[in-house]
Amino acid sequence: MGYCLYGNDIDDSTSPIEAGLGWICKFNKGNFFSKETFLAQKENGVDRRLVGFTLDTRRVPRNGYEIVDMETEALIGKVTSGTQSPSLGHPVGMGYVDNAYRKTGSKIGIRMGKKIIEATVQRPPFYQA
Secondary structure, three states: OOOOOEOOOEOOOOOOOOOOOHHHOOOOOOOOOOHHHHHHHHHHOOOEEEEEEEEOOOOOOOOOOEEEEOOOOOEEEEEEEEEEOOOOOOEEEEEEEEHHHOOOOOEEEEEEOOEEEEEEEOOOOOOOO
């Protein structure tokens, strides 16, 4: 479904803006911890974003796997969660990537051991089209 899991997809080192959860921040409801930081991120943007992705393989992406550029193999992010989708029949995952790679349809690579497996950025929830 693309729900953010606390401890994997969101934690104390991420912000709701990076995770695409800015809609849950009610900035007009008084002061709260990090309000100024989140407002600045909403106005100026962030360097990375949480994206969903699908793979056309049987190997499941796991928390901590590196996400790389498919052409240069440069590190662009990390996987936060992944599983085998029973309804789709292939793995899905989520992870933080540099902004340049967050567009739906972008090709990214998931480093699994010595192999790099191609993945496609897709906006959750994941479903069969």
